[in-house]
Every structure is written in C-alpha cells, then in structure tokens.
Amino acid sequence: MARTGILIEIENNAVKETSFGVMTAAAGQEIYALVLGDDVSAVKEKLAEYGAAVIVSITAPGDVASSPDLQAQMIAAAVKEYNLETLLGTASATGKDLFARIAAIMDEALVSDCVQVNIADKTVKKSHFSGKTFATLKVNGSVLLCTIRPNSIEPVASPAAGELMNFSADVSDPGLIKIVEVKKDAGKKLDLTEAPVIITGGRAIKAAENYKMLEACAQKMGAAVGASRAAVDAGYAPHSMQVGQTGKTVSPRLYIACGVSGAVQHFAGMKTSKVIVAINEDKDAPIFSKCDYGIVGDIFDVVPVLTEKL
Amino acid sequence: MKICVCVKHVPDTAASIKLAGDKGFEDSEIKFVSNPYDEYGIEEAVSLVEKQGGEVVVVTVGKASAVTTIRSAMAMGAHRAILVKTDSQFLDSELTAKALKAVMDQDGKPDMIFTGKGSVDTESFQTQYRLAKLFGMPVVNEVSSLTIDDGKAIAQREAEGGKRQVIEMSLPCVIGATKGLNEPRYPKFPDIMKAKKKEIKEIEFSELGIDVSQGKVTIEKLESVPERSGAKMLVGSVDDQVTELVRILKEDEKVL
Ligand SMILES: Cc1cc2nc3c(=O)[nH]c(=O)nc-3n(C[C@H](O)[C@H](O)[C@H](O)COP(=O)(O)OP(=O)(O)OC[C@H]3O[C@@H](n4cnc5c(N)ncnc54)[C@H](O)[C@@H]3O)c2cc1C
Ligand SMILES: Nc1ncnc2c1ncn2[C@@H]1O[C@H](COP(=O)(O)O)[C@@H](O)[C@H]1O
Numbered sequence: 001m002a003r004t005g006i007l008i009e010i011e012n013n014a015v016k017e018t019s020f021g022v023m024t025a026a027a028g029q030e031i032y033a034l035v036l037g038d039d040v041s042a043v044k045e046k047l048a049e050y051g052a053a054v055i056v057s058i059t060a061p062g063d064v065a066s067s068p069d070l071q072a073q074m075i076a077a078a079v080k081e082y083n084l085e086t087l088l089g090t091a092s093a094t095g096k097d098l099f100a101r102i103a104a105i106m107d108e109a110l111v112s113d114c115v116q117v118n119i120a121d122k123t124v125k126k127s128h129f130s131g132k133t134f135a136t137l138k139v140n141g142s143v144l145l146c147t148i149r150p151n152s153i154e155p156v157a158s159p160a161a162g163e164l165m166n167f168s169a170d171v172s173d174p175g176l177i178k179i180v181e182v183k184k185d186a187g188k189k190l191d192l193t194e195a196p197v198i199i200t201g202g203r204a205i206k207a208a209e210n211y212k213m214l215e216a217c218a219q220k221m222g223a224a225v226g227a228s229r230a231a232v233d234a235g236y237a238p239h240s241m242q243v244g245q246t247g248k249t250v251s252p253r254l255y256i257a258c259g260v261s262g263a264v265q266h267f268a269g270m271k272t273s274k275v276i277v278a279i280n281e282d283k284d285a286p287i288f289s290k291c292d293y294g295i296v297g298d299i300f301d302v303v304p305v306l307t308e309k310l
Numbered sequence: 311m312k313i314c315v316c317v318k319h320v321p322d323t324a325a326s327i328k329l330a331g332d333k334g335f336e337d338s339e340i341k342f343v344s345n346p347y348d349e350y351g352i353e354e355a356v357s358l359v360e361k362q363g364g365e366v367v368v369v370t371v372g373k374a375s376a377v378t379t380i381r382s383a384m385a386m387g388a389h390r391a392i393l394v395k396t397d398s399q400f401l402d403s404e405l406t407a408k409a410l411k412a413v414m415d416q417d418g419k420p421d422m423i424f425t426g427k428g429s430v431d432t433e434s435f436q437t438q439y440r441l442a443k444l445f446g447m448p449v450v451n452e453v454s455s456l457t458i459d460d461g462k463a464i465a466q467r468e469a470e471g472g473k474r475q476v477i478e479m480s481l482p483c484v485i486g487a488t489k490g491l492n493e494p495r496y497p498k499f500p501d502i503m504k505a506k507k508k509e510i511k512e513i514e515f516s517e518l519g520i521d522v523s524q525g526k527v528t529i530e531k532l533e534s535v536p537e538r539s540g541a542k543m544l545v546g547s548v549d550d551q552v553t554e555l556v557r558i559l560k561e562d563e564k565v566l
Contacts, residue, residue, distance in 0.1 A: 011470075011471075092470055093452065093467075093468065093469050093470050094469060094470060096435050096451075097451060097452075100435060100436040100438075100439035100440075100451070101439055103436060103439070103440070104436075104439045104440050104442070104443035105443070107404075108526070109402075109404070109526035109527050110403075110436055111434075111527060112428075112433065112434060112435040112436060113433055113435070123530065126433065127433060127535075128431060128432055128433065128532065129321065129323075129327045129335075129430070129431055130323050130430055130433075131535060132326070132327045132534070132535060133327055133329070133335070133532050133533060133534055133535060134532075134533050134535055135333075135400075135432075135529055135531065135532050135533075136529070136530045136531040136532075136533075137527050137528065137529055137530065138527070138528050138529075138530050139526060139527055140526045140527075140528075141526040175448075176446075176447070176448030176449075176479055176480075176483075177448045177449070177450055177477050177478070177479040178477065178478050178479070179475045179476070179477050180464075180476050180477065180478050181475070181476040182469070182473050182474070182475050182476070183466075183473065183474045183475075183476065184471075184472060184473050184474075185472035185473070185474070190471070191470040191471045191472075193470075194470070197565070197566070221566060238472075239454075239489060239490055240468060240472050242489075245323050245346060245430070246346060246489045247489070249433075253565040254559060254563075254565040254566065264323065264324045265323060265324070268323050268430075271535070272535070274563075274565060275559070275563050275565050276538070277555065277559075278541060283543075288540065288541045288543070289538075289540050289541070290537065290538050290540075290541075291538060291541045292538060292541055292542065293541055293542050293543075293544065293555060293558065294541035294542070294543045294544065295543075295544050295548075295551050295552070295555065296543065297548055297551070301548055302548055302551075302552060305548055305549060305552045306552050306555070306556070309552050309553060309556050310556060310566070
C-alpha cells in the first residue's frame, strides 16, 4: 500500500463529485485526502466514505485564496510532511493549474489529464492527439503527480477511518501572481469539463434564447450545456460554453449533440465521451457516422419530448 | 521590448494519426502546423511589439521539419527564430523547458514570454510553468485577455463554472495564451515572402549540455482509439424514438 495524497476540490461546502472519482483511482492505497483550509467538518464524513484513511486540513498564514503559488507550496509541503509517494487531483482548470505549479516547485514529473493510473507500476494512460490515440506513459522520479480527467473513473465508496489531522505549512511566500478579482458570468451553473452529462447546441439552435430549451432538458439530467464554435461565432453562446479544439475538452458519460454537424474540430473536444448521441435533421450529417445513437429529426421537436420523458 | 514566443510544431488536428511501431506515428505524410494555442501567443506578441516597439523571437524545440511552422509564425510578424533540433515528438516537458530556457539565456533574457495553453499532440499542460520556474518569473495559463501597463501585466483567466480570475503580476512574465485573447491574423502574400528571408538560428539539442537522462516521463505505448463505427439509428415516431433512447441510456448504457 502506497501513501497516496488526493487533492480534494470543494465547492459550496461539499466535495466535488469528480474528487470521488479521483479517490477511487487510488483504491487499495492508503489515502490522504488533502483539503486546503481549516474547516473540514462539512466534508469529513463523505471523504471517509470514499476511502480517506487520513484527512489533512492544510493551513498557512497569509492570503491563501488569492495566491495559487502559495497554495501550491502548501500542498508540496504536505506531500513532504506525510511522505506521500503519489499525489492525484482532478484535471479541472484549478487542478491542472495547481498541479503544474506543484510539479515545478517539487521538480517532479507530472502527467495531466490521465484516464487511468497504475500507482504500483507508475504508469498512466492519457489522450494524445485530441482523443485520436491513447499513450501509456512511464513516470520516474520520487513522487508521482497526476491529474485525472473528470468522469473517467466511476466513483465507488470504500469506507476508511478518516482520521483528522491539521497541518500548518511553514510557507509564507505569496509567490509572484495575485488574484485581484473573480468575475462571474451570470447564470452559469455546472462546469462543462466536470459535468457527467452534456447537451450541446450547434448552429441549428438559431438564437441565444433557444438555449433555454436545452437548459430545461439539462436540468432534468444534471447536465451542463455546451455549444459548437458555429453557435459561439454566431453569438448564440459565450465562448466559455464552446466544446472542441479551440474550446473545452470534455469527456462526460453522456454527450448529446443537437444540431451539430460533427466536424473534426468539434470531435477533438468530446471524442472520449462514453456515449455520444446525435439529433440532426439531416440523415446524412457526418456526425451520425461517428456517434453511438442517432435520431433524425428537428431539434425543436425532439428535445422537448426528451425533456418530458427523462 | 523583447518577446519570446514558444511555438510547437504539431500534427494538424484534422490529420489522422497512423501508428508506426508500438510508440511512434507516421509523420512524413501528415500536415504539421503551429500548435493552435501558440498562434494566440504569436499574435499577442506581434501586436504588442507593433504598438511599443521591440522584437519577437520564436523559439521551437522540434524536428528539422519544424522550419515550416517557424516560417508561418514569421509570416505573422515574428522577427527571428531559434530552432532547437531533436528527433523526438515526445520529449519530456522538463527537458523541453530546460532547452527553451537555455537558448533564451544565450540569446538574452526576454521581457515577456508567450506560450499556448497546452500542446494538442501530447496535451501536457505544463511546459510554461516549468519554464517560468526556471526563470523565476510569474506564470498564468489559459489567458483570454491581457493588458500590459507600466511594467505590470493584468491577465484574465477562465476558471471553473464560468468564473474569470483577474490576475496581476509584474514583468517579465510567462503567459499561456488561449482563444479569446485575440484573432490570429492570416498572413498576406508579401508577408509570407518576407518571412522566407528572416533568420532562423538552428542549434542541436545535444549542444545545450542538458542531461537527457533526467527526463522523467517516457512513452511506452501509443494506441489508436477505435473510431465509432456509425450510430444505431432510432426508428419510429419522435415519441417512439425518444422513449427508446431514454430506455437505452438508462438500462443498457446506464449513463442516466
Ligand atoms: C482551426 C479551427 C478550430 C475549430 N475549433 C472548433 C471548436 O473548438 N469547436 C467547434 O465546434 N468547431 C470548431 N471549428 C469549426 C468546425 O470546423 C465547424 O465549422 C463547426 O463545428 C460547425 O458547427 P455546427 O456543427 O454547429 O454547425 P454546422 O456545421 O452548420 O452544422 C449544423 C447542423 O445542424 C443541422 N440542423 C440545422 N437545423 C436543424 C434543426 N432544426 N434540427 C436538427 N438539426 C438541424 C444541420 O443538418 C447541420 O448538420 C474549428 C475550425 C477550425 C478551422
Ligand atoms: N517543443 C516545444 N517547442 C516550443 N514550445 C513548446 C514545446 N513544447 C511545448 N511548448 C510550449 O509550451 C506550451 C505548453 O505545452 P505542453 O506543456 O506540451 O502542453 C505550448 O503551447 C508551447 O507554447
């Protein structure tokens, strides 16, 4: 059993679903759940349920929230303190950023966005060439650092002791960058890259307000809503919703493409989804040759029926 | 102002990747381009220098064939380039960062460095952070908006859930560019001709004195992801089709 640290992501006082998948990736190891901040009361039970032998709350003086460099130093210090041989986290925007900073500080290897990790062998599997190939990589060095692609590992509960520990990291260097403000786009809920289900509207959506139809459907499935580049370029959706080569890479359990033709650049961002469904009025649309299930029909007829039947 | 832009020579995302051996791919017949995110870096660097003066130097670690990618960056307005020649597309990120640092040191330290948010071949998402660490510079990745004022950079970065962080740092710094930062220009014919005359300095990786045995990540296997072979098309009325789809998703696929 190797001591494995998991960097836990917390939102609105709850552990993010994707963090449980990361804990499951370390099943069989002695799991140290690392939480930034001193309040773990709201999350400790869940972390124990998903296999945390130890829950470490990491604190440091100074303005931690505004300094990713300081956060990375705190985590690196915890890895040393507890002799963790592996550190895993979510390949979210925050996870990828923090892990790259931690890897640079510790001068250790990092593999980002893995879909499989073999802790004993120090090998990982990840996408190369936008989902066209998978590479198996061997990692040397003393600590294995990996972020895991959201939804690639199904969370499985596996109760453990969940012993609480407090670690006050002896670091105070605020680093070289400072977050001075966080702006929030109005009305955004679930994050695309982490959503287990995504419903996307392409150019066929025809107007920004028609995304409401997809949102209603998304709400029934606990899904996030995405857009194609054609829809973004036409001004129907903000760029933060774009899926594809120049947008987000997503890998949900279920991807439903509504009125999307199926361009390679769109597939580059969603190809590794588990199940892909397409709804398109053109029976010859290229997307039908590259997905799992297809419905030929007008999205404005089909989607409302789908919403009703879910 | 001297700006270095790190540009990787990668297979076009539209190219199909044919495997060669158990960990390589056939690279002679496919089209290679600038890593798409790096183009936002080139555009930003060129337009900054157009406004404030200075020069843009492209730095690439790659095969000798990367010259085509470098020329396209020069056609967008970069002034000079340095190519560190290696023969692997899968060079460890740490070694890549060390090579980029070494040639930038030789050439004279830049006032700013641009990279892309990540490369579309290896999807490593880290070279910029390692480079920044080697220089002791601040780094922000996935930057979709940037202002430079009085030795300070203010970058916006997309975080989860539609949040955008506004981040302040001082120059010199490393910026990982992404879509939104600008619209990369399409070079015109005279620019393409002019680019042919610009200087590309070529250096062998082995001349940099970097210990390659320090590379910590090695590729063991590359395998194709099987293409989906065409959808199962649902039949019947809209109602029937949707009912069957929901059943499949719940009972067979168990994804709902
Ligand atoms: C360098 C580069 C990067 C790119 N990056 C991206 C990227 O990140 N993401 C991305 O998505 N694209 C990207 N593209 C663009 C991509 O090539 C396609 O142009 C784009 O994906 C098309 O979007 P679409 O499928 O929504 O639109 P279209 O191709 O116009 O397809 C619309 C589809 O909707 C169907 N339709 C129309 N009305 C209805 C209706 N009422 N009901 C049902 N079906 C209907 C049509 O039959 C058609 O198949 C990129 C292109 C390049 C060159
Ligand atoms: N071989 C390389 N040559 C030049 N720049 C590179 C190279 N590899 C990575 N980079 C830069 O670093 C960024 C991140 O790459 P990566 O860490 O491979 O995802 C890219 O967008 C490039 O700007």
